[in-house]
Amino acid sequence: MKLPWFGKQCIICLQHGLLSEEHVIPSSLAGDLTCDFVCKPCNSVFGSTFEARAKADPAVRLAVANLRGELPAATYQQIEEGQEWIAQSGPIRARATYRAGELMPKTFQHVDGSLMVPTRDAAGHIERIAARRGYDIEIVRAASARLTSIPEQTKVELLPGLIIINWATDKAEPDLGGNPVNELVLVKIAFEFLALLSGTAICNDTPHLNEIRGVLKGSGDTAAFSVERLLAPSYAPFHGLYFEGNNPHATVQVRLFGRLAFRIHFYHLALDAPKAVYTHDLRTGEHGFRQL
Structure with a gap:
């Protein structure tokens, strides 16, 4: 599912110019929610650095193995390619x-x-x-x-x-010798979900937003965020994103394959938007969104 974007700036580097299609959840994990709001250089850096081996995370390998019978063959092959x-x-x-x-x-x-x-x-x-x-x-x-x-x-x-x-x-x-998913993958997913909820306001040139951009560009202070690792009771063939609101800072939960859950705390951000949930059914390809 591709969402429209009406801004002219990359949400990461704030440069004006041609924007490229960005997968909010990486395509290597079968993410299918996209938007043209990141420039090609930033997109390439994500894909070649911290996103590159996300699917080699042993927890991801086990999730895919457990869901093999429930995932479409093309989706399974997409995730496993090169593994x-x-x-x-x-x-x-x-x-x-x-x-x-x-x-x-x-x-x-x-x-x-x-x-x-x-x-x-x-x-x-x-x-x-x-x-x-x-x-x-x-x-x-x-x-x-x-x-x-x-x-x-x-x-x-x-x-x-x-x-x-x-x-x-x-x-x-599966070879389970890979490294756990880089936390920057999760921060990127959460930040881009906040961008979809807030629109072009995410391009405001403010210290707190620039703090997160710096993290994603490799030069920021990691005290700007933390990643809380959670675990749901069972695997299920879906991905999900949940803006939990401001408590008092913006918090986003990322769910991968139903079971793997991560809560990202953006300590210096607050979003003027209602709580919202996005889901992607990996079996049917259907996407869902609702505000709470």
């Missing part, structure tokens, strides 16, 4: 990357000296190894053509002295 996995193949644990709906194991050398490579890359590796050993290229290519017919878990001497095993992937699980 790290651990695949078990017989006695071997190998790292893999999720690409275009498939797990792609990474090439590495096992402790026994054998080379572990993805099936799609095997022919090229075999041809290079065999060429270094002096085999005729036509014989090597004929041997490589047999790869597709080799049964799983079977050891085959493809060429004299060149033995391969077509390992099957017995199981795979």
